[in-house]
Amino acid sequence: MGALLEVKNLSVRFDARAGEVQAVRGVSFSLAAGEVLAVVGESGCGKSVLCKAIMKLLPPTARITSGSILVNGADITAYRERDMRRLRGKLFSMVFQDPMTSLNPTMTIGAQIGEAVRLHHPRLSRGELRSRVEELMTLVGIDRPRERMDLYPCHFSGGMRQRAVMAIALAGEPSILFADEPTTALDVTIQSQILDLLREVQQKLGTATVFVTHDLGVVARVADRVAVMYAGKIVETGTAEEIFYDPRHPYTWGLLQSLPALSRGRDTLRAIPGMPPSLENPPRGDAFACRNPYALAIDYEEEPPMFRLSDTHYAATWLLDPRAPEVIPPIGGGLHG
Amino acid sequence: MDNEILLDVQHLTHFFPITKKIAVKAVDDLSFQLRRGEIFGLVGESGSGKSTVARCVMNLYRPQAGRILYKGIDTCDRRAFRKNRRMLQTTRQLIFQDSASSLNQRMRVCDIIAEPMRIQHITPPRGTHRAEAAFQMHYVGLDPSFLDRYPPELSGGQRQRVAIARALAMEPELLVADEPIASLDVSIQAQIVNLFKHLQQEHGFSFLFIAHDLAMVEFLCDRVGVMYHGRLLEVAPTEELFQHPLHPYTKSLLSAIPIPDPVRERARKLIPYEEEPGAPRGTLREVSPDHFVAE
Ligand SMILES: Nc1ncnc2c1ncn2[C@@H]1O[C@H](COP(=O)(O)OP(=O)(O)OP(=O)(O)O)[C@@H](O)[C@H]1O
Ligand SMILES: Nc1ncnc2c1ncn2[C@@H]1O[C@H](COP(=O)(O)OP(=O)(O)O)[C@@H](O)[C@H]1O
Numbered sequence: 001m002g003a004l005l006e007v008k009n010l011s012v013r014f015d016a017r018a019g020e021v022q023a024v025r026g027v028s029f030s031l032a033a034g035e036v037l038a039v040v041g042e043s044g045c046g047k048s049v050l051c052k053a054i055m056k057l058l059p060p061t062a063r064i065t066s067g068s069i070l071v072n073g074a075d076i077t078a079y080r081e082r083d084m085r086r087l088r089g090k091l092f093s094m095v096f097q098d099p100m101t102s103l104n105p106t107m108t109i110g111a112q113i114g115e116a117v118r119l120h121h122p123r124l125s126r127g128e129l130r131s132r133v134e135e136l137m138t139l140v141g142i143d144r145p146r147e148r149m150d151l152y153p154c155h156f157s158g159g160m161r162q163r164a165v166m167a168i169a170l171a172g173e174p175s176i177l178f179a180d181e182p183t184t185a186l187d188v189t190i191q192s193q194i195l196d197l198l199r200e201v202q203q204k205l206g207t208a209t210v211f212v213t214h215d216l217g218v219v220a221r222v223a224d225r226v227a228v229m230y231a232g233k234i235v236e237t238g239t240a241e242e243i244f245y246d247p248r249h250p251y252t253w254g255l256l257q258s259l260p261a262l263s264r265g266r267d268t269l270r271a272i273p274g275m276p277p278s279l280e281n282p283p284r285g286d287a288f289a290c291r292n293p294y295a296l297a298i299d300y301e302e303e304p305p306m307f308r309l310s311d312t313h314y315a316a317t318w319l320l321d322p323r324a325p326e327v328i329p330p331i332g333g334g335l336h337g
Numbered sequence: 338m339d340n341e342i343l344l345d346v347q348h349l350t351h352f353f354p355i356t357k358k359i360a361v362k363a364v365d366d367l368s369f370q371l372r373r374g375e376i377f378g379l380v381g382e383s384g385s386g387k388s389t390v391a392r393c394v395m396n397l398y399r400p401q402a403g404r405i406l407y408k409g410i411d412t413c414d415r416r417a418f419r420k421n422r423r424m425l426q427t428t429r430q431l432i433f434q435d436s437a438s439s440l441n442q443r444m445r446v447c448d449i450i451a452e453p454m455r456i457q458h459i460t461p462p463r464g465t466h467r468a469e470a471a472f473q474m475h476y477v478g479l480d481p482s483f484l485d486r487y488p489p490e491l492s493g494g495q496r497q498r499v500a501i502a503r504a505l506a507m508e509p510e511l512l513v514a515d516e517p518i519a520s521l522d523v524s525i526q527a528q529i530v531n532l533f534k535h536l537q538q539e540h541g542f543s544f545l546f547i548a549h550d551l552a553m554v555e556f557l558c559d560r561v562g563v564m565y566h567g568r569l570l571e572v573a574p575t576e577e578l579f580q581h582p583l584h585p586y587t588k589s590l591l592s593a594i595p596i597p598d599p600v601r602e603r604a605r606k607l608i609p610y611e612e613e614p615g616a617p618r619g620t621l622r623e624v625s626p627d628h629f630v631a632e
């Protein structure tokens with residue numbers, strides 16, 4: 001089966017007042033129908049910019065400087081706003097971080113979902129619209145939709161609100177859903193329910209999802225594949241099992257080691273030392289080198305290529321070069337085992 | 338940690354009118370105390386009123402009922418507030434949940450961080466306001482090249498760290514942090530949590546720490562309060578709460594902590610919790626030393 005979405009060597013720059021920012025630097029990945037790809041990584045490493053670049057929602061100061069975006073084999077890199085507007089909602093849709101602010105407090109839930117449905121089916125009659133809204137509410141697990149349609153967001157709990165936000169995002173039956181930290185503002189019980197719902201809907205509709213999150217527990221629950229980003233690049237990618245049980249990039253090790261579960265009884269958590277590099281002048285060689293306790297001399301000179309570990313598992317670190325000294329990963333093989 | 342009570346919240350109640358007829362009871366007769374030098378965690382359902390408590394404590398909302406005593410001063414009393422305004426504004430700081438919308442979009446990062454110092458005419462300990470801003474940025478893991486950027490030019494996590502740096506620059510005695518780290522990656526979360534712990538241990542800061550990440554709460558907090566629908570259902574020292582949760586909602590919450598391990602996480606089952614409609618509103622009762630639960 002061909003890829004639904006294929007991103008090749010994509011680079012994005014911002015012309016900021018203070019200088020040029022290289023937010024995304026040569027990112028490639030593909031997404032099959034019905035697949036969940038989790039994107040994790042350093043704050044500011046380009047995850048949100050990557051999603052926005054694919055949906056063409058970047059601010060005017062941003063430029064795609066190289067690469068291509070293919071959807072079902074068609075190159076949409078040069079599409080203009082008019083062409084994109086037809087694709088959004090139907091092909092792409094998105095759920096953003098804060099469910100509290102993405103709903104209008106003065107409109108009923110039903111009216112807000114209805115508005116999204118109308119965008120894709122402008123000719124529906126009132127009755128048809130109502131039944132479509134009811135259908136969507138049922139799909140996202142809101143019981144008694146007929147009564148609840150006429151309620152305002154304030155009558156809904158946080159979880160119900162996020163379900164309503166999902167119903168809006170799914171109104172156009174998108175093939176690809178971009179979820180940028182959709183559960184960050186939710187408590188853990190609701191988060192669990194929403195994630196299970198996402199999986200269910202995704203299996204029912206075959207939606208592919210790009211899921212940006214900082215919560216590695218969330219990644220463990222929903223992801224088929226994981227892409228780990230650092231300083232504008234994907235540094236490791238693999239199945240969820242490969243990333244959690246057999247991580248190969250020192251940055252991935254650092255992330256997993258920072259988890260509080262691994263510091264029980266200690267006085268401090270194990271943060272990665274140092275700071276992420278500024279993307280205005282990314283350093284030569286491997287951008288992670290100066291924070292990497294396993295850095296080799298070559299890391300400061302030359303950027304590592306993507307080394308292949310399996311059909312699904314790749315990592316960009318010189319440690320995988322046959323000439324590199326053997327390093328025993330400080331983590332892996334199950335976090336609690 | 339001594340037993341002096343820094344913040345005493347008594348029977349706090351706050352409503353929001355939605356339309357002419359409907360109002361939301363965001364906080365409903367809630368009481369708790371924060372001791373000096375303590376990190377008190379507030380956890381609970383989204384929409385249970387945690388942020389509203391934070392805003393009432395910081396005088397951003399005027400509660401309909403109840404009292405909030407800070408160092409013995411009733412901050413909801415207009416006269417007492419006016420008399421102590423400078424002390425209240427310099428010794429208490431708030432980190433907002435959505436710093437993205439709370440930062441002034443038209444100010445540069447260095448001015449945002451130095452603004453509270455400017456307003457309060459505080460001489461920056463490191464010479465200039467810019468040097469002070471750079472110092473605080475270093476603390477929260479931001480490169481000095483961000484000093485001249487504007488908030489829309491930052492990522493979500495970078496903006497959040499600017500908000501944290503701004504609050505810390507004032508060296509507050511009480512820091513109210515409303516989900517300060519949820520939008521940061523785990524390594525930076527660890528860095529900020531280590532910083533908070535350092536500020537508590539070495540500088541005696543007290544924190545009201547609101548969070549969803551129970552693993553972080555377990556690591557950082559001394560005591561934890563569990564909120565649901567505007568009320569506190571359980572309050573206990575952290576270890577006690579995680580080892581011996583008593584309220585069914587607390588049990589449900591603890592069962593929902595995600596495990597960063599695909600096999601175990603996918604097998605994890607959530608213990609559901611539904612409040613029985615019309616159930617009597619319990620009051621907190623001390624069942625063992627310092628462990629309170631609503632019955
Ligand atoms: N409008 C802009 N102008 C200049 N630089 C920008 C702009 N928007 C983002 N950036 C920069 O681009 C980089 C990537 O930003 P992005 O928002 O994609 O980060 P992210 O990975 O989503 O981070 P987070 O996890 O904190 O949300 C950051 O270093 C940020 O400072
Ligand atoms: N400014 C506001 N206007 C109307 N309702 C609000 C406002 N702020 C909060 N609420 C409502 O008050 C309740 C508690 O909200 P909040 O304190 O934000 O909860 P939490 O921070 O625990 O998620 C929710 O039902 C919310 O919808």
Ligand SMILES: [Mg+2]
Binds near residue numbers: 047049180493
């Ligand atoms: Mg982002």
Ligand SMILES: [Mg+2]
Binds near residue numbers: 384388389434515
């Ligand atoms: Mg809140």
